[in-house]
Amino acid sequence: MTNNVVVRYIPLLLLAILWEIAPRIHFVDPSELPPLSAVLKAWWSLLLDGEGHTFLAVFFKGSLWSNGVSSFINWFFGLGGAIVIGVFLGVFMARYQTFDDVVSPLVKALYPMPKSALIPVMILWLGLGAGSKIASIGLSCLLPVILSTYNGSRGVEQTLIWSARSLGATDRELLWEVILPSALPEILAGIRNAVAISFIVLVASELLVGQHGLGYLISFLGEGGVYDAMFAVVVTVSALGFAADRAYLYFMRRTLIWRE
Amino acid sequence: MTSSGISFNGVSHTYRPPRGRPVLALDGVSLEVKDREFVALLGPSGCGKSTLLYLLGGFMPVETGTISVAGKTVTGPGPDRGVVFQNFALFPWKTVQQNIVYGLEKQRMPKPEREKRAQELIELVHLEGFGDSYPSQLSGGMKQRVAIARTLAIDPLTLLMDEPFGALDAQTRTLMHEELLAIMRRTPKTVVFVTHDVREAVYLADRVAVMTARPGRIKEIVDTKPSTGSRAEFIHTQEYTEKVDYLWNLVRDEAIKAQGEH
């Protein structure tokens, strides 16, 4: 077991060493890929600049923290809204045929659309602030949640519904106590896709316009030529995405403990 | 005491799958089950036994004919008719204990009482120590016993059981037969009991209805109530053996017909 964990992180360690050495021996241009140690140092100062320790605080409106917080807010409301609305719409479509007939073609037509194409439209409609970013994230995450909820709710075993009914469940109880729990494995898998999409659209929307967020920080630092700090933010975003997926997977396993 | 006789009157049922041809599953079934009577349904696979039970349960609309329970036409499911499904239909996200108390929750029974009742039922179906297990952790026979306990929990006046002992080994099955008969003595119920097992039908039921191959009709109804003595003695009598043989022949003829269809 311990062996396994060590083995799993060896490739990551090798990559880190390579990242440190390659720029130092000028195998790659250090101005295009600063060595890892420089990136880590920049990361550290990005963490502290909010408190005014370095000159960075003067030039950058936000540190890693303050931009992280505005990104988090966009992400949380975008993804959260998509989950709540998506589950609601998905169940509704699965339960009411006429609603399904109206909404299904829309969902199917929008599903394959590249999610980032929504961003300029949302900016046009909602402006440059947080609203357009939350809406972009929300709309992009909505479809996988709707579809997984829809499929999960449709696939509920008939006799489960019947036995709840014959034990005295009302319509509302049937929804909360049978249909949703039964659809939960599929819903949670759909949300996992949505989490991955949310990170992509979050960063993309902040890269494009605005004055806040980690995506903004990346583009700002990149344009200013501060590549070690830019890489620090890129690494931070990747690590957060990875951590979110791991944490979600853990939560999902815990929730679905009743399966084999 | 409320009466709970069942009456099927010219009941037919056609399945209309979204793709494929309509299937006539039942064709004019008429059957009276008296109050507190135990009737077993015997018939070859695919003859419509489950269908008949689902209609009685109120899960599918009765399109042709009528079904009434205690004089009232069946229009939907309800806790007056407890159902044990052929595929158990346990809630996989609930533990054994949570499954068993589900119907009691719906009746707003207070929690301590609910848990006491669940414990009794767990003992009744010999699943001590499995209260916190999930269905996925149980064998087929264990799941079947949970399903039986869940239905018995709400103490319905009418019991609809679809091959409830089909997944049990011979010993457990015999134990469950005794338990079921004991429950029937304590709180008599009207029972419709689907089975493939002729001996089980003769042993448990007051009457056995044999169905024809699909489309299902009632072919013959055989009285199987022991004329003298208890059921435990009945099993060793000439009468029992004769009834079993007689029913065997009826069922075999239909099973051969059902085979011939394919």
Ligand SMILES: Nc1ncnc2c1ncn2[C@@H]1O[C@H](COP(=O)(O)OP(=O)(O)OP(=O)(O)O)[C@@H](O)[C@H]1O
């Ligand atoms: N949902 C369905 N759609 C179409 N046909 C169906 C459906 N359910 C059952 N049938 C058909 O109806 C007939 C009766 O089915 P039913 O399940 O009632 O049989 P059964 O007597 O319970 O069989 P078994 O003993 O194998 O459980 C079968 O021939 C089957 O093909």
Ligand SMILES: [Mg+2]
């Ligand atoms: Mg059946």
